[in-house]
Amino acid sequence: GAVVSQHPSWVICKSGTSVKIECRSLDFQATTMFWYRQFPKQSLMLMATSNEGSKATYEQGVEKDKFLINHASLTLSTLTVTSAHPEDSSFYICSARGTGDTLRRGYNEQFFGPGTRLTVL
Amino acid sequence: GENVEQHPSTLSVQEGDSAVIKCTYSDSASNYFPWYKQELGKRPQLIIDIRSNVGEKKDQRIAVTLNKTAKHFSLHITETQPEDSAVYFCAASPLGNEKLTFGTGTRLTIIP
Numbered sequence: 001g002a003v004v005s006q007h008p009s010w011v012i013c014k015s016g017t018s019v020k021i022e023c024r025s026l027d028f029q030a031t032t033m034f035w036y037r038q039f040p041k042q043s044l045m046l047m048a049t050s051n052e053g054s055k056a057t058y059e060q061g062v063e064k065d066k067f068l069i070n071h072a073s074l075t076l077s078t079l080t081v082t083s084a085h086p087e088d089s090s091f092y093i094c095s096a097r098g099t100g101d102t103l104r105r106g107y108n109e110q111f112f113g114p115g116t117r118l119t120v121l
Numbered sequence: 122g123e124n125v126e127q128h129p130s131t132l133s134v135q136e137g138d139s140a141v142i143k144c145t146y147s148d149s150a151s152n153y154f155p156w157y158k159q160e161l162g163k164r165p166q167l168i169i170d171i172r173s174n175v176g177e178k179k180d181q182r183i184a185v186t187l188n189k190t191a192k193h194f195s196l197h198i199t200e201t202q203p204e205d206s207a208v209y210f211c212a213a214s215p216l217g218n219e220k221l222t223f224g225t226g227t228r229l230t231i232i233p
Contacts, residue, residue: 032219043210043223044165093164097219109155110221112164 003027004096006113013084014121021079021116023094029074030096034110035067038091050077084120092116123148125213127224134201135232142227144211145193151213154194155221156185158207165210169196198229206231 003026013019023033032051036044048064050056050071058064068080077096081088095110124147134140146154152173157165171178171185171194178185182201187194198205211224 034220043225046220046222049220091162109167109170110219112166114164115162117162 033077123222150215
């Protein structure tokens with residue numbers, strides 16, 4: 001249980017185009033989803049937190065108009081990188097958090113997706 | 122906000138020996154401290170975690186210790202094996218806040 005998927009696993013696009021990445025919780029309802037960015041040989045940096053049905057909360061320095069996040073259901077969140085540029089090339093990872101009741105755990109663990117490698121030419 | 126520092130950045134250990142990775146955090150409100158193992162190009166995998174009401178937790182060859190007063194926590198891997206080679210990240214999350222702040226990572230290499 002507690003499986004999170006991401007699609008696509010990798011994508012190459014031209015500079016100036018937009019790319020949408022999907023994050024799905026397959027066997028539990030995710031009340032909150034998180035989007036991270038990881039550059040090569042660096043740590044995971046939180047970009048934004050999204051709660052189902054409400055606007056995402058972005059971390060300082062992350063442009064909300066460039067990184068559009070939609071959390072339309074309890075199992076799906078999407079990240080759209082608009083007008084992508086080469087500096088946006090990175091590994092984007094989502095994580096999903098259920099509730100203790102949903103996952104029969106005593107605390108709220110985050111479950112990570114497999115990541116999406118974005119390359120902007 | 123929370124700031125998590127992690128040391129060392131790289132660690133090479135002879136197979137069978139122990140490895141220790143240390144992290145410090147800044148926010149005294151943090152109460153959840155997970156450790157993740159990440160292989161190249163893969164997702165982070167939770168290997169062990171500890172909450173602030175516990176000082177130590179062990180799971181087979183892996184253990185984590187927490188010193189709340191000093192605001193530091195450590196990962197201990199005993200009897201290391203080649204498959205333990207990976208990048209390890211610590212993280213911290215404050216009470217009532219779900220956000221994880223990650224450390225900078227430690228590249229662990231087990232020498233056969």
